[in-house]
Amino acid sequence: MQLQNLYRSVVMDHAKRKRHYGSLTGEQVVDVFYKNPTCGDVIHLYALIEQNTLKEISFEGEGCYISMAASSMMTEMISGKSLNDIEMLEKNFEALIRHGEAADENIDLGDMQALEGVHQLRARHNCALMPWQALSLLLNTTKKI
Numbered sequence: 706m707q708l709q710n711l712y713r714s715v716v717m718d719h720a721k722r723k724r725h726y727g728s729l730t731g732e733q734v735v736d737v738f739y740k741n742p743t744c745g746d747v748i749h750l751y752a753l754i755e756q757n758t759l760k761e762i763s764f765e766g767e768g769c770y771i772s773m774a775a776s777s778m779m780t781e782m783i784s785g786k787s788l789n790d791i792e793m794l795e796k797n798f799e800a801l802i803r804h805g806e807a808a809d810e811n812i813d814l815g816d817m818q819a820l821e822g823v824h825q826l827r828a829r830h831n832c833a834l835m836p837w838q839a840l841s842l843l844l845n846t847t848k849k850i
């Protein structure tokens with residue numbers, strides 16, 4: 706139960722003090738707007754990608770505390786990482802939410818682990834996964850250019 710409380714405070718901290726919040730500007734910045742159809746949460750995601758590395762990431766948005774905490778945690782976790790590492794994190798986090806356990810326990814999910822309780826709340830799965838869905842939309846769009 707103490708662990709649950711600790712997780713809850715980590716989630717609320719991210720929801721209240723969002724990391725990487727704001728827009729990015731510059732010719733090389735790519736962005737995407739995404740809406741979670743099940744809860745009405747919205748996110749505007751900005752990224753600067755160079756040589757398969759995510760140099761900078763930021764977001765703006767509004768919605769329930771799960772979606773905002775997940776967005777803050779994601780941007781903090783993936784900033785500066787290679788696209789390959791980001792894909793591994795995405796797979797693990799999605800498994801944590803949808804199946805209740807990470808696919809590979811050797812991969813450190815950092816603060817994102819605190820959202821594992823969302824697995825029990827099926828209607829909120831899309832809230833936790835919203836920033837990742839926005840990111841994959843953004844990456845797919847970028848690859849086509």
Ligand code: ZN
Pocket residue numbers: 741744745746768769770771772831832
């Ligand atoms: Zn939501």
